[in-house]
Amino acid sequence: MTAELVVEIECRQRRMHGESLCGDTFRSQKIPEQGRILSVLSDGLGKGVKASILSTMTASMALRLVASDCEIIRSAETIMDALPTCQVRRIGYATFTIVDNRQKTGIRIIEMDNPPFVLIRNGEAAEVESRTIASRSRQDRVMRISTLEACPGDRLVILTDGITQAGLGTEPLKGGWRRDGCQRFIADQVQRNPSLSAGSLAQRILNEALRQEPGGRAQDDMTAAVFSFRRPRPLLVLSGPPFARERDGEFAHILDSFNGRKAICGGTTAEIVARELGREITTDLETCAMEVPPSARMDGVDLVTEGILTLTRVAHLLEQQLPPARSDAAAHLLDLLRKSDTIDFVVGTRINEAHQDPTHPVDLEIRRSIIKRISKVLEETHLKDVRIRYI
Known part of the structure:
Protein backbone atom coordinates (compact mmCIF):
# COMPACT_ATOMS: atom_id res chain seq x y z
CA MET A 1 0.00 0.00 0.00
CA SER A 228 -11.17 -1.20 1.31
CA PHE A 229 -8.29 0.93 -0.02
CA ARG A 230 -8.81 4.56 -0.98
CA ARG A 231 -7.44 8.07 -0.86
CA PRO A 232 -7.67 9.55 2.67
CA ARG A 233 -10.85 11.38 3.68
CA PRO A 234 -9.76 14.18 6.05
CA LEU A 235 -11.89 15.79 8.74
CA LEU A 236 -11.22 18.89 10.84
CA VAL A 237 -12.99 19.35 14.18
CA LEU A 238 -12.79 22.76 15.88
CA SER A 239 -13.84 22.87 19.50
CA GLY A 240 -13.45 25.57 22.12
CA PRO A 241 -12.33 29.20 21.78
CA PRO A 242 -8.59 29.99 21.54
CA PHE A 243 -6.83 30.85 24.80
CA ALA A 244 -5.93 34.32 23.48
CA ARG A 245 -8.77 36.29 21.89
CA GLU A 246 -6.37 37.93 19.43
CA ARG A 247 -5.99 34.51 17.78
CA ASP A 248 -9.69 34.26 16.86
CA GLY A 249 -8.93 35.25 13.26
CA GLU A 250 -6.20 32.60 12.94
CA PHE A 251 -8.58 30.06 14.46
CA ALA A 252 -11.26 30.77 11.85
CA HIS A 253 -8.70 30.72 9.03
CA ILE A 254 -7.61 27.20 10.03
CA LEU A 255 -11.13 26.02 9.33
CA ASP A 256 -11.66 28.12 6.20
CA SER A 257 -8.46 26.89 4.53
CA PHE A 258 -8.84 23.20 5.42
CA ASN A 259 -9.19 20.85 2.44
CA GLY A 260 -11.71 18.29 3.65
CA ARG A 261 -14.83 17.94 5.74
CA LYS A 262 -15.27 20.31 8.67
CA ALA A 263 -17.13 20.26 11.98
CA ILE A 264 -17.47 22.81 14.77
CA CYS A 265 -18.32 21.61 18.28
CA GLY A 266 -19.28 24.44 20.60
CA GLY A 267 -21.61 27.41 20.52
CA THR A 268 -18.90 29.95 21.38
CA THR A 269 -16.56 28.34 18.83
CA ALA A 270 -19.22 28.63 16.12
CA GLU A 271 -19.89 32.28 17.01
CA ILE A 272 -16.17 33.11 16.69
CA VAL A 273 -15.93 31.46 13.25
CA ALA A 274 -19.18 33.08 12.07
CA ARG A 275 -18.00 36.52 13.20
CA GLU A 276 -14.53 36.22 11.72
CA LEU A 277 -15.73 34.81 8.36
CA GLY A 278 -18.90 36.87 8.09
CA ARG A 279 -21.28 33.90 8.07
CA GLU A 280 -24.62 33.09 9.66
CA ILE A 281 -25.57 30.23 11.99
CA THR A 282 -28.99 28.59 11.57
CA THR A 283 -30.30 26.10 14.14
CA ASP A 284 -31.57 22.79 12.77
CA LEU A 285 -34.62 22.08 14.95
CA GLU A 286 -35.13 18.66 13.35
CA THR A 287 -32.14 17.39 15.37
CA CYS A 288 -33.59 18.26 18.78
CA ALA A 289 -33.14 15.47 21.33
CA MET A 290 -33.28 14.92 25.09
CA GLU A 291 -29.58 14.12 25.52
CA VAL A 292 -27.93 16.78 23.35
CA PRO A 293 -28.86 20.19 21.93
CA PRO A 294 -29.72 20.47 18.22
CA SER A 295 -27.10 20.93 15.52
CA ALA A 296 -26.84 24.01 13.32
CA ARG A 297 -25.86 24.99 9.78
CA MET A 298 -23.15 27.31 8.51
CA ASP A 299 -21.90 27.84 4.95
CA GLY A 300 -18.69 25.91 4.29
CA VAL A 301 -19.07 23.69 7.37
CA ASP A 302 -20.45 20.14 7.27
CA LEU A 303 -21.71 20.10 10.87
CA VAL A 304 -22.11 22.56 13.73
CA THR A 305 -22.98 21.22 17.19
CA GLU A 306 -23.01 22.25 20.83
CA GLY A 307 -19.75 21.40 22.58
CA ILE A 308 -19.33 19.50 25.86
CA LEU A 309 -22.66 17.64 26.01
CA THR A 310 -22.42 16.48 22.38
CA LEU A 311 -18.77 15.43 22.65
CA THR A 312 -19.46 13.56 25.89
CA ARG A 313 -22.30 11.68 24.20
CA VAL A 314 -20.07 10.77 21.24
CA ALA A 315 -17.31 9.56 23.59
CA HIS A 316 -19.84 7.34 25.38
CA LEU A 317 -21.18 5.85 22.13
CA LEU A 318 -17.65 5.13 20.89
CA GLU A 319 -16.40 3.61 24.14
CA GLN A 320 -19.47 1.40 24.57
CA GLN A 321 -19.62 0.58 20.83
CA LEU A 322 -23.27 1.60 20.80
CA PRO A 323 -25.29 2.63 17.74
CA PRO A 324 -27.01 6.00 18.10
CA ALA A 325 -30.62 5.65 19.26
CA ARG A 326 -31.78 8.63 17.19
CA SER A 327 -30.64 11.00 14.47
CA ASP A 328 -29.40 13.82 16.70
CA ALA A 329 -26.30 16.03 16.65
CA ALA A 330 -24.16 13.37 18.39
CA ALA A 331 -25.20 10.76 15.82
CA HIS A 332 -24.26 13.07 12.96
CA LEU A 333 -20.85 13.84 14.49
CA LEU A 334 -20.23 10.14 15.15
CA ASP A 335 -21.05 9.37 11.50
CA LEU A 336 -18.58 12.03 10.31
CA LEU A 337 -15.83 10.63 12.53
CA ARG A 338 -16.39 7.04 11.39
CA LYS A 339 -16.47 7.98 7.70
CA SER A 340 -13.20 9.92 7.92
CA ASP A 341 -9.67 8.50 7.81
CA THR A 342 -7.50 11.34 9.11
CA ILE A 343 -8.99 13.49 11.85
CA ASP A 344 -7.51 16.76 13.08
CA PHE A 345 -8.85 18.19 16.34
CA VAL A 346 -8.03 21.86 16.92
CA VAL A 347 -8.89 22.51 20.55
CA GLY A 348 -9.22 25.93 22.10
CA THR A 349 -7.93 26.17 25.65
CA ARG A 350 -9.92 29.13 26.99
CA ILE A 351 -11.89 27.89 30.03
CA ASN A 352 -15.65 28.07 29.78
CA GLU A 353 -16.67 28.86 33.35
CA ALA A 354 -20.16 27.42 32.84
CA HIS A 355 -18.68 23.93 32.64
CA GLN A 356 -16.84 24.20 35.96
CA ASP A 357 -20.10 24.36 37.93
CA PRO A 358 -19.88 21.62 40.62
CA THR A 359 -23.63 20.97 40.26
CA HIS A 360 -23.11 19.65 36.71
CA PRO A 361 -22.99 15.82 36.27
CA VAL A 362 -19.66 14.15 37.00
CA ASP A 363 -19.48 12.89 33.37
CA LEU A 364 -19.45 16.47 32.12
CA GLU A 365 -15.66 16.55 31.70
CA ILE A 366 -13.62 19.43 30.41
CA ARG A 367 -13.19 19.57 26.65
CA ARG A 368 -9.60 18.38 26.41
CA SER A 369 -10.25 15.25 28.45
CA ILE A 370 -13.29 14.28 26.37
CA ILE A 371 -11.46 14.74 23.08
CA LYS A 372 -8.61 12.56 24.36
CA ARG A 373 -11.16 9.85 25.11
CA ILE A 374 -12.64 10.13 21.63
CA SER A 375 -9.20 10.10 20.01
CA LYS A 376 -8.15 6.98 21.93
CA VAL A 377 -11.10 4.94 20.66
CA LEU A 378 -10.77 6.26 17.10
CA GLU A 379 -7.09 5.26 17.02
CA GLU A 380 -7.23 1.93 18.83
CA THR A 381 -10.60 0.53 17.77
CA HIS A 382 -11.29 2.23 14.43
CA LEU A 383 -7.63 2.52 13.31
CA LYS A 384 -7.96 6.22 12.42
CA ASP A 385 -5.07 8.66 12.14
CA VAL A 386 -5.83 11.31 14.77
CA ARG A 387 -3.96 14.49 15.63
CA ILE A 388 -4.78 16.99 18.39
CA ARG A 389 -3.56 20.58 18.31
CA TYR A 390 -4.15 23.01 21.16
CA ILE A 391 -4.50 26.73 20.55
Whole structure:
Protein backbone atom coordinates (compact mmCIF):
# COMPACT_ATOMS: atom_id res chain seq x y z
CA MET A 1 0.00 0.00 0.00
CA THR A 2 1.38 3.38 -0.92
CA ALA A 3 1.61 6.13 1.67
CA GLU A 4 -1.16 8.05 -0.15
CA LEU A 5 -3.72 5.31 0.50
CA VAL A 6 -5.61 4.42 3.64
CA VAL A 7 -7.43 1.22 4.43
CA GLU A 8 -10.92 0.89 5.89
CA ILE A 9 -11.36 -2.43 7.72
CA GLU A 10 -14.72 -3.84 8.74
CA CYS A 11 -15.88 -7.29 9.83
CA ARG A 12 -19.33 -8.86 10.06
CA GLN A 13 -20.07 -12.16 11.81
CA ARG A 14 -22.89 -14.58 12.58
CA ARG A 15 -22.52 -17.38 15.11
CA MET A 16 -23.71 -20.88 14.33
CA HIS A 17 -27.44 -21.30 14.91
CA GLY A 18 -28.09 -22.52 18.45
CA GLU A 19 -24.71 -21.46 19.82
CA SER A 20 -24.09 -18.65 22.32
CA LEU A 21 -20.59 -17.77 21.04
CA CYS A 22 -19.03 -17.38 17.62
CA GLY A 23 -16.13 -19.74 16.95
CA ASP A 24 -14.47 -17.24 14.57
CA THR A 25 -12.29 -14.38 15.81
CA PHE A 26 -11.19 -11.28 13.90
CA ARG A 27 -8.72 -8.79 15.37
CA SER A 28 -6.66 -5.86 14.09
CA GLN A 29 -3.73 -3.96 15.55
CA LYS A 30 -2.24 -0.69 14.36
CA ILE A 31 1.50 -0.04 14.75
CA PRO A 32 1.79 3.67 13.88
CA GLU A 33 5.57 3.94 14.21
CA GLN A 34 5.96 1.25 11.53
CA GLY A 35 3.15 2.47 9.27
CA ARG A 36 1.61 -0.95 9.71
CA ILE A 37 -1.77 -2.55 10.35
CA LEU A 38 -2.03 -6.23 11.24
CA SER A 39 -5.26 -8.22 10.98
CA VAL A 40 -5.98 -11.86 11.80
CA LEU A 41 -9.05 -13.99 11.09
CA SER A 42 -9.13 -17.35 12.85
CA ASP A 43 -11.66 -20.21 12.77
CA GLY A 44 -11.49 -22.57 15.74
CA LEU A 45 -12.08 -26.32 15.56
CA GLY A 46 -15.61 -27.36 16.49
CA LYS A 47 -18.25 -24.91 17.63
CA GLY A 48 -19.36 -22.70 20.48
CA VAL A 49 -17.15 -22.06 23.50
CA LYS A 50 -14.41 -24.51 22.47
CA ALA A 51 -14.07 -23.03 18.99
CA SER A 52 -14.17 -19.51 20.39
CA ILE A 53 -11.30 -20.25 22.80
CA LEU A 54 -9.18 -21.79 20.04
CA SER A 55 -9.75 -18.95 17.57
CA THR A 56 -9.24 -16.23 20.19
CA MET A 57 -5.94 -17.76 21.30
CA THR A 58 -4.80 -18.16 17.71
CA ALA A 59 -5.66 -14.59 16.72
CA SER A 60 -4.00 -13.13 19.82
CA MET A 61 -0.80 -15.13 19.39
CA ALA A 62 -0.64 -14.49 15.64
CA LEU A 63 -0.89 -10.73 16.16
CA ARG A 64 1.85 -10.76 18.76
CA LEU A 65 4.22 -13.01 16.81
CA VAL A 66 3.79 -11.30 13.45
CA ALA A 67 4.17 -7.87 15.06
CA SER A 68 7.54 -9.00 16.41
CA ASP A 69 8.57 -10.17 12.90
CA CYS A 70 9.03 -13.72 14.10
CA GLU A 71 9.70 -16.16 11.24
CA ILE A 72 6.32 -17.36 9.95
CA ILE A 73 6.90 -21.13 10.13
CA ARG A 74 8.15 -20.82 13.67
CA SER A 75 5.19 -18.60 14.54
CA ALA A 76 2.71 -21.14 13.16
CA GLU A 77 4.37 -23.99 15.05
CA THR A 78 4.31 -21.93 18.26
CA ILE A 79 0.58 -21.30 17.81
CA MET A 80 -0.21 -24.96 17.10
CA ASP A 81 1.85 -26.19 20.06
CA ALA A 82 0.11 -23.76 22.43
CA LEU A 83 -3.49 -24.59 21.52
CA PRO A 84 -5.38 -26.88 23.94
CA THR A 85 -6.05 -30.37 22.56
CA CYS A 86 -9.56 -31.45 21.59
CA GLN A 87 -10.51 -34.49 23.67
CA VAL A 88 -12.49 -35.98 20.80
CA ARG A 89 -10.13 -35.45 17.84
CA ARG A 90 -6.91 -35.34 19.88
CA ILE A 91 -5.69 -32.20 18.11
CA GLY A 92 -5.47 -28.52 18.93
CA TYR A 93 -6.40 -26.70 15.79
CA ALA A 94 -7.54 -23.39 14.33
CA THR A 95 -7.22 -21.98 10.85
CA PHE A 96 -5.99 -18.44 10.26
CA THR A 97 -5.55 -15.68 7.71
CA ILE A 98 -3.05 -12.92 8.49
CA VAL A 99 -3.01 -9.63 6.60
CA ASP A 100 0.20 -7.66 7.22
CA ASN A 101 -0.40 -4.26 5.68
CA ARG A 102 2.66 -1.98 5.49
CA GLN A 103 2.64 1.44 3.86
CA LYS A 104 6.19 1.18 2.54
CA THR A 105 6.48 -2.45 1.46
CA GLY A 106 2.95 -3.48 0.50
CA ILE A 107 0.72 -6.25 1.81
CA ARG A 108 1.64 -9.80 2.80
CA ILE A 109 -1.15 -12.33 3.28
CA ILE A 110 -0.53 -15.60 5.11
CA GLU A 111 -3.27 -18.23 4.98
CA MET A 112 -3.59 -21.62 6.62
CA ASP A 113 -6.69 -23.63 5.74
CA ASN A 114 -9.08 -20.67 5.49
CA PRO A 115 -10.68 -20.09 2.07
CA PRO A 116 -8.34 -18.14 -0.24
CA PHE A 117 -8.81 -14.36 -0.05
CA VAL A 118 -10.71 -12.47 -2.75
CA LEU A 119 -9.24 -9.37 -4.41
CA ILE A 120 -11.50 -7.09 -6.44
CA ARG A 121 -9.68 -4.54 -8.61
CA ASN A 122 -11.41 -2.19 -11.07
CA GLY A 123 -14.64 -4.06 -10.36
CA GLU A 124 -13.21 -7.41 -11.45
CA ALA A 125 -11.83 -10.40 -9.57
CA ALA A 126 -8.03 -10.42 -9.68
CA GLU A 127 -5.84 -13.42 -8.96
CA VAL A 128 -2.56 -13.02 -7.07
CA GLU A 129 0.38 -15.40 -7.32
CA SER A 130 1.22 -17.23 -4.12
CA ARG A 131 3.73 -19.73 -2.77
CA THR A 132 3.27 -22.48 -0.24
CA ILE A 133 5.46 -23.45 2.69
CA ALA A 134 5.08 -26.41 5.04
CA SER A 135 5.85 -26.76 8.71
CA ARG A 136 8.97 -28.80 9.38
CA SER A 137 7.44 -30.56 12.38
CA ARG A 138 3.83 -30.70 11.13
CA GLN A 139 3.81 -31.68 7.48
CA ASP A 140 0.02 -31.41 7.28
CA ARG A 141 0.25 -27.71 8.12
CA VAL A 142 0.76 -25.89 4.83
CA MET A 143 0.62 -22.11 4.51
CA ARG A 144 -0.02 -20.03 1.43
CA ILE A 145 1.81 -16.68 1.23
CA SER A 146 0.86 -13.89 -1.18
CA THR A 147 2.12 -10.33 -1.63
CA LEU A 148 0.48 -7.43 -3.42
CA GLU A 149 0.53 -3.66 -3.77
CA ALA A 150 -2.84 -2.04 -3.12
CA CYS A 151 -4.43 0.34 -5.61
CA PRO A 152 -7.19 2.91 -5.04
CA GLY A 153 -10.57 1.19 -5.07
CA ASP A 154 -9.24 -2.29 -4.25
CA ARG A 155 -11.33 -4.55 -2.01
CA LEU A 156 -9.55 -7.37 -0.22
CA VAL A 157 -11.97 -9.86 1.37
CA ILE A 158 -11.10 -12.67 3.78
CA LEU A 159 -13.63 -15.32 4.80
CA THR A 160 -14.13 -18.37 6.97
CA ASP A 161 -15.56 -21.55 5.48
CA GLY A 162 -18.96 -20.84 7.03
CA ILE A 163 -19.36 -18.32 4.20
CA THR A 164 -17.98 -20.40 1.33
CA GLN A 165 -19.85 -23.54 2.45
CA ALA A 166 -23.17 -21.78 2.93
CA GLY A 167 -26.00 -23.89 1.50
CA LEU A 168 -23.87 -27.05 1.51
CA GLY A 169 -25.99 -30.10 0.64
CA THR A 170 -29.03 -28.15 -0.54
CA GLU A 171 -30.51 -28.85 -3.93
CA PRO A 172 -29.28 -25.72 -5.72
CA LEU A 173 -25.88 -25.70 -3.97
CA LYS A 174 -24.82 -29.25 -3.15
CA GLY A 175 -21.20 -28.14 -2.88
CA GLY A 176 -22.03 -24.92 -1.05
CA TRP A 177 -21.73 -21.33 -2.21
CA ARG A 178 -17.99 -21.87 -2.69
CA ARG A 179 -15.30 -19.24 -3.18
CA ASP A 180 -16.23 -18.74 -6.84
CA GLY A 181 -19.79 -17.87 -5.90
CA CYS A 182 -18.58 -15.44 -3.22
CA GLN A 183 -16.14 -13.86 -5.66
CA ARG A 184 -18.80 -13.29 -8.33
CA PHE A 185 -21.17 -11.80 -5.78
CA ILE A 186 -18.52 -9.44 -4.36
CA ALA A 187 -17.43 -8.27 -7.82
CA ASP A 188 -21.07 -7.62 -8.77
CA GLN A 189 -21.67 -5.55 -5.62
CA VAL A 190 -18.58 -3.39 -6.25
CA GLN A 191 -19.49 -2.93 -9.93
CA ARG A 192 -22.97 -1.76 -8.93
CA ASN A 193 -21.61 0.65 -6.32
CA PRO A 194 -17.88 1.47 -6.62
CA SER A 195 -18.04 3.62 -3.48
CA LEU A 196 -19.55 0.86 -1.34
CA SER A 197 -18.06 1.01 2.16
CA ALA A 198 -16.18 -1.88 3.74
CA GLY A 199 -18.86 -2.32 6.39
CA SER A 200 -21.71 -2.38 3.87
CA LEU A 201 -19.91 -4.88 1.64
CA ALA A 202 -19.11 -7.18 4.58
CA GLN A 203 -22.75 -7.08 5.68
CA ARG A 204 -24.00 -7.87 2.17
CA ILE A 205 -21.67 -10.87 1.91
CA LEU A 206 -22.95 -12.18 5.24
CA ASN A 207 -26.58 -11.59 4.27
CA GLU A 208 -26.13 -13.39 0.95
CA ALA A 209 -24.43 -16.34 2.65
CA LEU A 210 -27.32 -16.60 5.12
CA ARG A 211 -29.75 -16.49 2.19
CA GLN A 212 -28.18 -19.72 0.91
CA GLU A 213 -28.83 -21.52 4.20
CA PRO A 214 -32.10 -23.42 4.89
CA GLY A 215 -34.36 -21.06 6.80
CA GLY A 216 -31.63 -18.43 6.83
CA ARG A 217 -30.00 -20.17 9.82
CA ALA A 218 -26.22 -20.36 9.89
CA GLN A 219 -25.05 -23.98 9.93
CA ASP A 220 -21.54 -22.88 10.85
CA ASP A 221 -19.88 -19.75 12.21
CA MET A 222 -19.68 -17.12 9.47
CA THR A 223 -17.22 -14.25 9.14
CA ALA A 224 -16.49 -11.81 6.31
CA ALA A 225 -13.81 -9.13 6.74
CA VAL A 226 -13.32 -6.44 4.10
CA PHE A 227 -10.30 -4.20 3.50
CA SER A 228 -11.17 -1.20 1.31
CA PHE A 229 -8.29 0.93 -0.02
CA ARG A 230 -8.81 4.56 -0.98
CA ARG A 231 -7.44 8.07 -0.86
CA PRO A 232 -7.67 9.55 2.67
CA ARG A 233 -10.85 11.38 3.68
CA PRO A 234 -9.76 14.18 6.05
CA LEU A 235 -11.89 15.79 8.74
CA LEU A 236 -11.22 18.89 10.84
CA VAL A 237 -12.99 19.35 14.18
CA LEU A 238 -12.79 22.76 15.88
CA SER A 239 -13.84 22.87 19.50
CA GLY A 240 -13.45 25.57 22.12
CA PRO A 241 -12.33 29.20 21.78
CA PRO A 242 -8.59 29.99 21.54
CA PHE A 243 -6.83 30.85 24.80
CA ALA A 244 -5.93 34.32 23.48
CA ARG A 245 -8.77 36.29 21.89
CA GLU A 246 -6.37 37.93 19.43
CA ARG A 247 -5.99 34.51 17.78
CA ASP A 248 -9.69 34.26 16.86
CA GLY A 249 -8.93 35.25 13.26
CA GLU A 250 -6.20 32.60 12.94
CA PHE A 251 -8.58 30.06 14.46
CA ALA A 252 -11.26 30.77 11.85
CA HIS A 253 -8.70 30.72 9.03
CA ILE A 254 -7.61 27.20 10.03
CA LEU A 255 -11.13 26.02 9.33
CA ASP A 256 -11.66 28.12 6.20
CA SER A 257 -8.46 26.89 4.53
CA PHE A 258 -8.84 23.20 5.42
CA ASN A 259 -9.19 20.85 2.44
CA GLY A 260 -11.71 18.29 3.65
CA ARG A 261 -14.83 17.94 5.74
CA LYS A 262 -15.27 20.31 8.67
CA ALA A 263 -17.13 20.26 11.98
CA ILE A 264 -17.47 22.81 14.77
CA CYS A 265 -18.32 21.61 18.28
CA GLY A 266 -19.28 24.44 20.60
CA GLY A 267 -21.61 27.41 20.52
CA THR A 268 -18.90 29.95 21.38
CA THR A 269 -16.56 28.34 18.83
CA ALA A 270 -19.22 28.63 16.12
CA GLU A 271 -19.89 32.28 17.01
CA ILE A 272 -16.17 33.11 16.69
CA VAL A 273 -15.93 31.46 13.25
CA ALA A 274 -19.18 33.08 12.07
CA ARG A 275 -18.00 36.52 13.20
CA GLU A 276 -14.53 36.22 11.72
CA LEU A 277 -15.73 34.81 8.36
CA GLY A 278 -18.90 36.87 8.09
CA ARG A 279 -21.28 33.90 8.07
CA GLU A 280 -24.62 33.09 9.66
CA ILE A 281 -25.57 30.23 11.99
CA THR A 282 -28.99 28.59 11.57
CA THR A 283 -30.30 26.10 14.14
CA ASP A 284 -31.57 22.79 12.77
CA LEU A 285 -34.62 22.08 14.95
CA GLU A 286 -35.13 18.66 13.35
CA THR A 287 -32.14 17.39 15.37
CA CYS A 288 -33.59 18.26 18.78
CA ALA A 289 -33.14 15.47 21.33
CA MET A 290 -33.28 14.92 25.09
CA GLU A 291 -29.58 14.12 25.52
CA VAL A 292 -27.93 16.78 23.35
CA PRO A 293 -28.86 20.19 21.93
CA PRO A 294 -29.72 20.47 18.22
CA SER A 295 -27.10 20.93 15.52
CA ALA A 296 -26.84 24.01 13.32
CA ARG A 297 -25.86 24.99 9.78
CA MET A 298 -23.15 27.31 8.51
CA ASP A 299 -21.90 27.84 4.95
CA GLY A 300 -18.69 25.91 4.29
CA VAL A 301 -19.07 23.69 7.37
CA ASP A 302 -20.45 20.14 7.27
CA LEU A 303 -21.71 20.10 10.87
CA VAL A 304 -22.11 22.56 13.73
CA THR A 305 -22.98 21.22 17.19
CA GLU A 306 -23.01 22.25 20.83
CA GLY A 307 -19.75 21.40 22.58
CA ILE A 308 -19.33 19.50 25.86
CA LEU A 309 -22.66 17.64 26.01
CA THR A 310 -22.42 16.48 22.38
CA LEU A 311 -18.77 15.43 22.65
CA THR A 312 -19.46 13.56 25.89
CA ARG A 313 -22.30 11.68 24.20
CA VAL A 314 -20.07 10.77 21.24
CA ALA A 315 -17.31 9.56 23.59
CA HIS A 316 -19.84 7.34 25.38
CA LEU A 317 -21.18 5.85 22.13
CA LEU A 318 -17.65 5.13 20.89
CA GLU A 319 -16.40 3.61 24.14
CA GLN A 320 -19.47 1.40 24.57
CA GLN A 321 -19.62 0.58 20.83
CA LEU A 322 -23.27 1.60 20.80
CA PRO A 323 -25.29 2.63 17.74
CA PRO A 324 -27.01 6.00 18.10
CA ALA A 325 -30.62 5.65 19.26
CA ARG A 326 -31.78 8.63 17.19
CA SER A 327 -30.64 11.00 14.47
CA ASP A 328 -29.40 13.82 16.70
CA ALA A 329 -26.30 16.03 16.65
CA ALA A 330 -24.16 13.37 18.39
CA ALA A 331 -25.20 10.76 15.82
CA HIS A 332 -24.26 13.07 12.96
CA LEU A 333 -20.85 13.84 14.49
CA LEU A 334 -20.23 10.14 15.15
CA ASP A 335 -21.05 9.37 11.50
CA LEU A 336 -18.58 12.03 10.31
CA LEU A 337 -15.83 10.63 12.53
CA ARG A 338 -16.39 7.04 11.39
CA LYS A 339 -16.47 7.98 7.70
CA SER A 340 -13.20 9.92 7.92
CA ASP A 341 -9.67 8.50 7.81
CA THR A 342 -7.50 11.34 9.11
CA ILE A 343 -8.99 13.49 11.85
CA ASP A 344 -7.51 16.76 13.08
CA PHE A 345 -8.85 18.19 16.34
CA VAL A 346 -8.03 21.86 16.92
CA VAL A 347 -8.89 22.51 20.55
CA GLY A 348 -9.22 25.93 22.10
CA THR A 349 -7.93 26.17 25.65
CA ARG A 350 -9.92 29.13 26.99
CA ILE A 351 -11.89 27.89 30.03
CA ASN A 352 -15.65 28.07 29.78
CA GLU A 353 -16.67 28.86 33.35
CA ALA A 354 -20.16 27.42 32.84
CA HIS A 355 -18.68 23.93 32.64
CA GLN A 356 -16.84 24.20 35.96
CA ASP A 357 -20.10 24.36 37.93
CA PRO A 358 -19.88 21.62 40.62
CA THR A 359 -23.63 20.97 40.26
CA HIS A 360 -23.11 19.65 36.71
CA PRO A 361 -22.99 15.82 36.27
CA VAL A 362 -19.66 14.15 37.00
CA ASP A 363 -19.48 12.89 33.37
CA LEU A 364 -19.45 16.47 32.12
CA GLU A 365 -15.66 16.55 31.70
CA ILE A 366 -13.62 19.43 30.41
CA ARG A 367 -13.19 19.57 26.65
CA ARG A 368 -9.60 18.38 26.41
CA SER A 369 -10.25 15.25 28.45
CA ILE A 370 -13.29 14.28 26.37
CA ILE A 371 -11.46 14.74 23.08
CA LYS A 372 -8.61 12.56 24.36
CA ARG A 373 -11.16 9.85 25.11
CA ILE A 374 -12.64 10.13 21.63
CA SER A 375 -9.20 10.10 20.01
CA LYS A 376 -8.15 6.98 21.93
CA VAL A 377 -11.10 4.94 20.66
CA LEU A 378 -10.77 6.26 17.10
CA GLU A 379 -7.09 5.26 17.02
CA GLU A 380 -7.23 1.93 18.83
CA THR A 381 -10.60 0.53 17.77
CA HIS A 382 -11.29 2.23 14.43
CA LEU A 383 -7.63 2.52 13.31
CA LYS A 384 -7.96 6.22 12.42
CA ASP A 385 -5.07 8.66 12.14
CA VAL A 386 -5.83 11.31 14.77
CA ARG A 387 -3.96 14.49 15.63
CA ILE A 388 -4.78 16.99 18.39
CA ARG A 389 -3.56 20.58 18.31
CA TYR A 390 -4.15 23.01 21.16
CA ILE A 391 -4.50 26.73 20.55
